[in-house]
Amino acid sequence: MIGLIQRVSRAKVTVADELVGSIGPGLLILLGVEHKDDEASAAKLAQRIANYRVFSDVEDKMNNSVIDAQGEVLVVSQFTLAADTRKGRRPSFSSAATPDQAQHLYQVFCEQMAAQGLPVKTGRFAADMQVELVNDGPVTFELKV
Template sequence: MIALIQRVSSATVTIENETVGAIGPGLLVLLGVEKGDDQAKADKLVRKVLAYRVFADADDKMNLNVSQAGGSLLVVSQFTLAADTNTGLRPSFSNGASHQDAEHWYQYFVQAARAQGMTTETGRFAADMQVSLVNDGPVTFWLQV
């Protein structure tokens, strides 16, 4: 399971000119689900995303996690993160989970973040989404479990 996290000042997801998810300061989480991902991996990635210290403290050091910084999450399913790009000029998606498994683990990730008390907005699984963000920093990290 992969999370590409971006520290944002704001982020939105729009589908057919309708905003379906929006946050102010926080993390945009682009979530990719791979074959073999399971509850243990999902739980570990949720814990890591919520605990990852990418927000500045009073000394302007990256020492605060999203909760400590008063931020929110916007979680967007992104199957292309599971692409194999090692050979050729066309990505292979053979590492990606099935549609059913990817949707299950995406929903699980969102619910697990909410169960931890994190305000969590979403896109819509498998929809054609337009994602807008103001990357703060810019700060972007690839987390994989």
């Protein structure tokens, strides 16, 4: 499971001009699910991201997590993160989870983030989404489990 996290001052996702999720300061998480992933992977990644220290403390050092910063989370499914791009000019998605598996684990991941006490907003699974964000920093990390 892959989480591309971006520290944002705000972010939103729309589908067909309908706002489906919006947050203020916090994390935008683009989530890629691979066929080898399971519920334990989702729980582990959620725990790791919720506690990953990417927010500044009073000394302007990245010592605070999104929990510490009392931030919000916007989770957007993105199967393209599971692409194999090592060769050729076209990505291979052979390691990506099936849509049913990915949707289930996406939901588990979101539930696990909410269980950490975080306000969680989401995109719409498998929809053509438009994601807007203001990356704060910019600060972007890729986490894998």
